[in-house]
Amino acid sequence: MRKPLPVFRRTLRESWVSLAGWTVGVAAVLFMYLPLFPSIGGNGQMQQIIESLPPELVNALGYDQIGTGAGYAQGTFYGLIGFLLLTIAATGWGAGAVAGAEETGRLELDLAHGIGRVPYALEAAAALLVRLVWLGVFAAVVVLALNDSAELGIEPRRVVDATVVFVGLTMLSGSLALFVGAMTGRRGRGVAAGAGIAVLGYAFNAIANQVEDADWLRFLSPYSWAFHQPPLVEGLNPAGAIALWGGTAVLVAGSAGALRIRDVVG
DSSP, rough: OOOOOOHHHHHHHHHHHHHHHHHHHHHHHHHGGGGHHHHTTTTHHHHHHHHHOOOOHHHTTTTTTTTTTHHHHHHIIIIIIIHHHHHHHHHHHHHHIIIHHHHHHHHHHHHHTTOOOHHHHHHHHHHHHHHHHHHHHHHHHHHHHHTTTTTOOOOOHHHHHHHHHHHHHHHHHHHHHHHHHHHHOHHHHHHHHHHHHHHHHHHHHHHHOGGGGGGGGGGGOOOHHHEEEEEEHOOOOOOOOHHHHHHHHHHHHHHHHHHHHHHHOO
């Protein structure tokens, strides 16, 4: 009898080294940036630097609240470097889950051994989610561990809020990469799609921050859904969280449907 969830279990088993590497990367960024806040933010120096910059640049980067501990963590990690790291990881994992397996011939072999197409896509998505949740929760634990020593003053429940949308935002990119990969069988196209939605979302948010008449772009920006209301500062935006996770669910279901009906090229 075949063990349950073979694709899910194999994916986690084979990717633990890369997951460990991403975990170290997240830790390195947090330990590099957050302890600096007392020296450059707590004494008002950071706010002075921000005030000396062009307002357009400050608004584009979302640094208007970076003089506070919560705003600093939001702007440096969740809204920028951490977002970049997890998006790269999610896009690579999502694009490789189906399309990468198809390009190497593994997908055809797995399907020939009785693994259903729909379960294959769903298990791949579950493995992607577990890895991103791990990275998001790990980041939250580190932020909380540094909260007092770095004088951030972040409410613990706000860290939970930030984690929900942080993982949701990056999972959306990974799910789109998975969907396009499942639909086309080409890993490169999946990577382009996952990276593209992240870049466009960030760009739309930046434009909306600078141009009042372009505020409507926020409705097209997953980045805005997650961070227009900074979760570390103001708490979770329920509508944004629902949009992120709802979009992810649709893309995962679409991935299963696309793989189910498409011819697989060995």
